[in-house]
Amino acid sequence: MTSSPSFFKAVFAIARKDLATEFRSRELISAMLVFSMLVILIFNFALELNPDARRTVTAGVLWTTFAFAGTLGLNRSMAVEKDRGCMDGLLLAPVDRSAIFFGKAISNLVFMLLVEMIVIPMYAMLYNETRIFQLEFFGVLLLGSIGYIAVGTLLSAMSVQTRTRDVLLPILLFPVAVPVLLASVKASGGIVAGLPFEDYVTPLNLLIVYDVIFLAGSYMSFDFVVEE
Amino acid sequence: MIEVKKLVKRFGLKTILKGLDFSVQPGEFVALLGPNGAGKTTFLRILASLSRPSLGSVKVAGYPLPNESAKVRARLGVVSHLPLLYPDLTAEENLEFYARMYGISNYHVRITEVLKMVGLEPRRRDLVRTFSRGMQQRLSIGRAIIHDPEVALFDEPYTGLDQDASEMLDDVLRSVAAKGRTVVMTSHDLARAEDLATRFDVLSRGVIVASGTKDDFKNSNLLDFYRKALET
Numbered sequence A: 001m002t003s004s005p006s007f008f009k010a011v012f013a014i015a016r017k018d019l020a021t022e023f024r025s026r027e028l029i030s031a032m033l034v035f036s037m038l039v040i041l042i043f044n045f046a047l048e049l050n051p052d053a054r055r056t057v058t059a060g061v062l063w064t065t066f067a068f069a070g071t072l073g074l075n076r077s078m079a080v081e082k083d084r085g086c087m088d089g090l091l092l093a094p095v096d097r098s099a100i101f102f103g104k105a106i107s108n109l110v111f112m113l114l115v116e117m118i119v120i121p122m123y124a125m126l127y128n129e130t131r132i133f134q135l136e137f138f139g140v141l142l143l144g145s146i147g148y149i150a151v152g153t154l155l156s157a158m159s160v161q162t163r164t165r166d167v168l169l170p171i172l173l174f175p176v177a178v179p180v181l182l183a184s185v186k187a188s189g190g191i192v193a194g195l196p197f198e199d200y201v202t203p204l205n206l207l208i209v210y211d212v213i214f215l216a217g218s219y220m221s222f223d224f225v226v227e228e
Numbered sequence B: 001m002i003e004v005k006k007l008v009k010r011f012g013l014k015t016i017l018k019g020l021d022f023s024v025q026p027g028e029f030v031a032l033l034g035p036n037g038a039g040k041t042t043f044l045r046i047l048a049s050l051s052r053p054s055l056g057s058v059k060v061a062g063y064p065l066p067n068e069s070a071k072v073r074a075r076l077g078v079v080s081h082l083p084l085l086y087p088d089l090t091a092e093e094n095l096e097f098y099a100r101m102y103g104i105s106n107y108h109v110r111i112t113e114v115l116k117m118v119g120l121e122p123r124r125r126d127l128v129r130t131f132s133r134g135m136q137q138r139l140s141i142g143r144a145i146i147h148d149p150e151v152a153l154f155d156e157p158y159t160g161l162d163q164d165a166s167e168m169l170d171d172v173l174r175s176v177a178a179k180g181r182t183v184v185m186t187s188h189d190l191a192r193a194e195d196l197a198t199r200f201d202v203l204s205r206g207v208i209v210a211s212g213t214k215d216d217f218k219n220s221n222l223l224d225f226y227r228k229a230l231e232t
Helices: A007-025 A027-046 A051-083 A086-091 A098-127 A135-159 A165-192 A197-226 B040-047 B069-074 B091-101 B107-117 B133-145 B163-178 B190-196 B222-231
Strands: B002-011 B014-024 B029-033 B055-060 B063-065 B076-079 B151-155 B182-186 B199-204 B207-213
Touching (some): A007 A027, A051 A086, A051 A098, A051 A165, B014 B207, B029 B040, B040 B182, B063 B069, B091 B107, B133 B151, B133 B163, B163 B190
Parallel strands (some): B029 B182, B029 B199, B076 B151
Antiparallel strands (some): B002 B014, B002 B055
């Protein structure tokens, strides 16, 4: 009756299951959204900026917001698997365990991108900043989110096995994700400031390299992280 | 079907399993008995490839662990203390998810068959969060046998079940055994174990201290056999 499922079928089964679960409960997205909006509002009140200053802080404010909101989502997404023993259910499947990493990473990425797509128009309204509606800016958002989620999914699988998981994930994640966040802020900041492509191509290239490294590193080490 | 030689499992400085030897023939129903902390769950987790042995060799369905763990997992069904189910999915969606993970073709037919077997067909479209503990445990067994495994590992399957739910679980376990599947079940419920199993192994202080069939204690009962094993 059983034939081992293909790697990709297992990846999409996990991602699909996560999306279906979240569609029902709306626990994760709503927490990430409310948190993001609060951060954007707090920044808005704290930094009473003139239009020129806004241009320089936009990328920093947005990436700070997405990084914190992303951590909330990553923690919750893996805790759901751990709390009811479902992680064991996944580990018992006759499939390469890196499929679990990619399945979880895809669903985490979808949640983060959804939040970003809602937060960006909010930000544009509050800060009267329309230069973020550029295809290049969305490209950087996607690349930055991929890198952040890749390393975040791996570290959340590690931290969820500890008692201090809520505290441990940001402590582990932020130092490791600094290169991705810095490159994302530099590249998206350059786009918002209207700089020529040559001026932000270096952080963009770095971002791509970090994405590849984080995805490959997480793929290779996930099996060891989840094993008892 | 299961062959374990000189199995040692350490967590830090603490040794849980101390050179355990164990073997099970195809079609046997083994009740693994023992006091709390004896290492039963640790042992089952190693057989399920969820934990690596520190020393010793483990073979399940002819494949060595941990080297061939994916092949072992394809032939294994596991029920643990926790249901391993997603509360925000329906019973059917939970089984569908696991059927996809096990690469089952034409899984809709199999899901209906399994739901009927565990008595949850009328509740197939209800969210698991609305299920009682007994119903969740029955669905958990459905999840474990969805791919019709050759070997079934049940870790305390009766924990938290009422009388009706326990009787229904008896029927499910009997039907799994009747299909010639190999079953290893840990339990503190000696009466149930005596009723269902064909062999009884007692695990204490990290080793198997006694092993016997019903014929070995036909003049007494399993409780006496168990007590005597623990005294040795």
